[in-house]
Amino acid sequence: MSELLLFIVIYALYAATVCFLFVMLFIREFRRWWLRGATFAFGLIALGLPFWLANGTLGHPDPWPPPGRYDVLGWDVDEGGSAIYVFAMQPEGSEPYHLRVPFELGTALKLQEVAQETSIYKQITIDVRPESTEHGPDYAFNIERVFKVDELR
Amino acid sequence: MPIDFATLNWGTLLIAHIACMAVVLTAIVVRRRWLKPLAVVSGAVSLWLPLFALLDTLGLPNPYPPVGDYRLISSKYDQDSERLYLFVDTMGRDSTPRVYSMHFDKTRYDRMDQNTDYSAVVMRLGNDAGGDYEVVYVDYEPPDLLKDGMMRGWQAPRETD
Structure with a gap:
């Protein structure tokens, strides 16, 4: 601040x-x-x-990132600041981008689970949608496992 | 035709800012009557151009990282351009992480990548003033927040308790 x-x-x-x-x-x-x-x-x-x-x-997060799909390279959850900072890169992009998305407990817990068990996850992407809420852009994390749960049964 | 500032990058906007300021300064020095309206318009535009340029810089990696210690959250190395992108925490100086980029030799990166045996990876960025950055790992021990009876936020009594 x-x-x-x-x-x-x-x-x-x-x-x-x-x-x-x-x-x-x-x-x-x-x-x-x-x-x-x-x-x-x-x-x-x-x-x-x-x-x-x-x-x-330069280097600060963008609270209004351009809409699109980004490959997630890293993240930092700031519960106090009600934000999730994402280090991501668009598939056709030439350099990584720093995004700030609103904090959601469910997303933060899922990301914590991914951080603890990195080997069972293949790829994480984030879809930033054109609409925005009061606190920031509308977004969705897509977390892809190496083996889908259905395949294990 | 209206100019869409979203399509212009921050470098272009700052160059436009220099051009506008040059018109204003020329009008002050040269003192031609026909230059004054042009200078007023240029000055009014140059009040806003840097703001659009600065908003455009958000999210982009900073190629001039300040010297100091950082906790590494994530990194990406681009082999083609030999650039290292760092996503770092500023370790208490600010709660917002930063993204930095720097030119980094492939051999140095490989050597650095083999030494990541610290649980909390703290890097020390140094600059030799020639634009060449040096990155070394620091054996960092995080402060013991539970020492001296320090209370976590969720342990603090509420007003209603």
């Missing part, structure tokens, strides 16, 4: 620098050296701040 607050504050600072530049557009007495210096400094800040912020937001 504190990171989100920091992000909002820094973005507000960025907006303030752009507003300062707007004011400078309409100031007639631009020959004063300190005004020129301040404009140059604020211009540099306005140019660079988004890049600095981008370095901070």
Whole structure:
């Protein structure tokens, strides 16, 4: 939460620098050296701040992931934060993606079971649907066993 | 024709931001009357462009991981591009895990993969400032949360008890 607050504050600072530049557009007495210096400094800040912020937001989970099917490579359940963080990759994708989906106790227990007995499971995929609920995207984990239960009978 | 920001990637949006800011700064310095409306529009657009760009960065691996210790949750190695993708926990600095990517030699990855005999895999990421990352396993002992009578959340008495 504190990171989100920091992000909002820094973005507000960025907006303030752009507003300062707007004011400078309409100031007639631009020959004063300190005004020129301040404009140059604020211009540099306005140019660079988004890049600095981008370095901070890269790697964070996406709470609104693009719909589709992802192969699950790993997960982390955060019950306190009511979220399941998923490290996944789309079959046609070139690099993994970090998703955040709402916490569901049934899903968390199933994932815990998978973590304890990895050898009996073949593949886990997650379907992210276009609809979203109040807490995040609608999703479904598909956990495929190596041998289906029906085959064992 | 309206621009669909969802189809543009964050790099393109940040380049557009630089272009908009360049127009604003040029208008301030050059002081041409016809440039002012253009600068106002560019400035208004550049207020929003970084926000769309930053929203677009969410979920993507960060190629510049901060130096420090991380608990490894999962990893993926792409042999073609020789990139290592790490899904890590920041060990108390923040409750949200992160995804990092870094260039990693295949031989180094194989060597690292053979040494995963720790139950809690903690990695130390180091940067030699040349963009080359070093990853070593750290023998990590998790803190004993039951020590000194520490109480778990579910053990705490409720107001109604």
